[in-house]
Amino acid sequence: MRPPKGPAVRVGLFGLLGSGNLGNDGSMEAVLAYLRREHRDALVDAMCGGPEVVRLRNRLPATRLHWYRGEYRTASRAGAVAGKGLGKLVDAVRTAAWVRRHDVVIVPGMGVLEATLPLRPWGFPYALFLLCAAGRLFGTRVALVGVGAAPIGNRATRALVRRSARLATYRSYRDTQSRDALRAMGVDTARDEVHPDLAFALPAPPPGTPSGTPGPVCVGVMAFHGGDDDRARAEEIHRRYLDGTTRFVRALVEDGRPVRLLTGDEVDRDVVAAILEAVDSPLVTAAGTASLGDLMKEMAAADAVVATRYHNLVCALKVGVPTLALSYAAKSDALMGRMGLGAYCHPAREVDADRLLDEFRELEKHAAELRRTLAERNLTVARQLDEQFTALTAAVFPKTGHPHAPRETP
CATH class of the missing domain: 3.40.50.2000 (Glycogen Phosphorylase B;)
Incomplete structure (x- = not known):
């Protein structure tokens, strides 16, 4: 006889999702397809940059990543500066409460451990640190899946990224140099794996047939x-x-x-x-x-x-x-x-x-x-991404069917 099922696993998706960046959203779509295929009973929601978009497009319950809505605008007035400062305190409480309700939180791809584009430490690096610290505090498994990393010059940003990576339950990277960058920051990456970018798991149309004359x-x-x-x-x-x-x-x-x-x-x-x-x-x-x-x-x-x-x-x-x-x-x-x-x-x-x-x-x-x-490389990539999702399931999903986190009260 099969054992009775326990409460459904609560899975959260975290990141700058629904904010207008197609790459971030594509990484989320690849993880959602994996969850719907391999963990059909999981209850999934998101804490993200664009909750309205995620609710509409992906049909997921979603909450705002930052309490202060002007988080990524330059604060030039005293009120805006005060709002941002208060937001950091509010976000610590909000993030902890959200993480506590989950068994697993997945950060799907994205360059969350790099600063190859302009980045302030108190923006997303701080949010990621709150996530990983709350996960460690409440026993929620935080998985950084297929993420990008790179050397970081800013000392505060580097410290937040390093600490976040150390607190995460599971880490994998989209290329070898990302893993090397984390190792150079002092993170033990001996058990971390490298897999192709998550977006390669998305379905693709067949390539067109060249006409033989110069085309678009x-x-x-x-x-x-x-x-x-x-x-x-x-x-x-x-x-x-x-x-x-x-x-x-x-x-x-x-x-x-x-x-x-x-x-x-x-x-x-x-x-x-x-x-x-x-x-x-x-x-x-x-x-x-x-x-x-x-x-x-x-x-x-x-x-x-x-x-x-x-x-x-x-x-x-x-x-x-x-x-x-x-x-x-x-x-x-x-x-x-x-x-x-x-x-x-x-x-x-x-x-x-x-x-x-x-x-x-x-x-x-x-x-x-x-x-x-x-065509040959894409066949290899597809196999490697299957291995990524198998490793993710083994690393962070409860094997007993009885997750630790309580169900939300309606």
């Missing part, structure tokens, strides 16, 4: 201003990136190539608008994408992709389209290397339109070979 090119753009250590020259970096990318798009148009501009976050829209205005050609259009699935559909119809955002690259590689990375961090180089396209990386901080065009033409010259390489 997808160009994924980004509101790129450098990283956390580049604040003093952020505008200079952005101008150089925008100018180089615009001149590259103009060169494609002069060759008669249709260009489809793609984004990965709501903040990228201004870059799209600037390129459309500067090039001013009917051959350049912008796609309205609301998910990584939408991005993959756009890319599957293209002959080639040139992209900046990490998850734009993931989508292009997933659908098997020859891809050139405008790389802004080591994680992009590592991703391209994993998928066999390590030779096709161009620095986003120093976009040279002429050199980029030469590299693009070299990419297209080897397109058939690269499509075969990507």
